[in-house]
Amino acid sequence: MYMTTLFPKKLSNKIKDIPLTKEAKKRLKWIQHYQDTKNISKTCRYFGISRTTFYKWFERYKKDGLEGLLDRPKTPKNTRKPTIRNQYREQIIKVRKQNPTWSKEKISAYLQEEKNIKVSPSTVYKVLKEEGLIERTKSIKIQNKRKKSIKKKRTKRGLQAQAPGDVVQIDVKHLNIAGATYYQFTAIDKYSRFCFARVYESKNSKKTKEFYIELNEYFEFEIKRVQTDNGSEFLGEFNKYLTDIGVEHYFSYPRSPKTNGVVERLIRTIEEELWLIEGLDYTLEEMNKKLRKYVRKYNFIRPHHSLGYKRPADIVYGV
Secondary structure (H helix, E strand, C coil): CCCHCCCCCCHHHHHHHHHCHHHHHHHHHHHHHHHHCCCHHHHHHHHCCHHHHHHHHHHHHHHHHHHHHHHCCCCCCCCCCCCHHHHCHHHHHHHHHCCCCCCHHHHHHHHHHHCCCCCHHHHHHHHHHHHHHHHHHHHHHHHHHHHHCCEEEEEEECCCCCCCCCCCCEEEEEECCCCCCEEEEEECCCCCCCCEEEEEEECCHHHHHHHHHHHHCCCCCCEEEEEECCCCCHCCCHHHHHHHHHCEEEEEEECCCHHHHHHHHHHCCCCCCCCHHHHCCHHHHHHHHHHHHHHHHHHCCEEEECCCCCCCHHHHHHC
């Protein structure tokens, strides 16, 4: 009678009601074999298991039925709550957002020195990871991973341009404003020096793609090749987008800033002629308004020594 209760005749119907894992089905076979042989030793020899293992799952089966054959969670029922981590979570997040390039050690030292908050670097890291604020570390890992899978076209001396659109160089500059970091995306046509720039709140391949679409609309000539450095913002979505639309993407060699010298010089010119004069204490919308105004001046009004004191617009539109 006991065996009938333990092994009901309609066991197959019950198995359908409870989805068993591969391991649980294997354990059920042990017990079914024991039901047929009525001999634990034979069952253990047949399946190559110890008596201890058999008894463990047999007792669980007697107590909980088929559910007893499933693996139980290995996490303890009562876990210690991270009181210190939660107590200073807001302060850690605030410092990180104000200083996105700071390491966990810098944030820990700053909180102890300036706020009298003693929190370890490991705790800082755990909070940043939980809040998804390990962007810099993540981007480096993604970049290293993609370096293995993406075959990059490289150029050491820079690409030669014979007409507008032959080569467009793109780069990103960090702008630190009142404790916050913004990103100035800048592009310039190597042949005509016709340029475009815009400031964003973040820097990633999605933003670079967004910038390129705006750039492509602003330039009234076809872009054939794009040249960038090896930043992660120039991989991912951006690199795929260029491939999809048939634009060649060339990367400079590591530690070769002169390869992208034209756009590097433009970034320095914008800093000298715009930001050092106007300042950076503005909203994102105001900065982009000032930047658009400067770009128009650069393209249509400002004479360029490298162009024989012509304007970029003169080269593009054949004036």
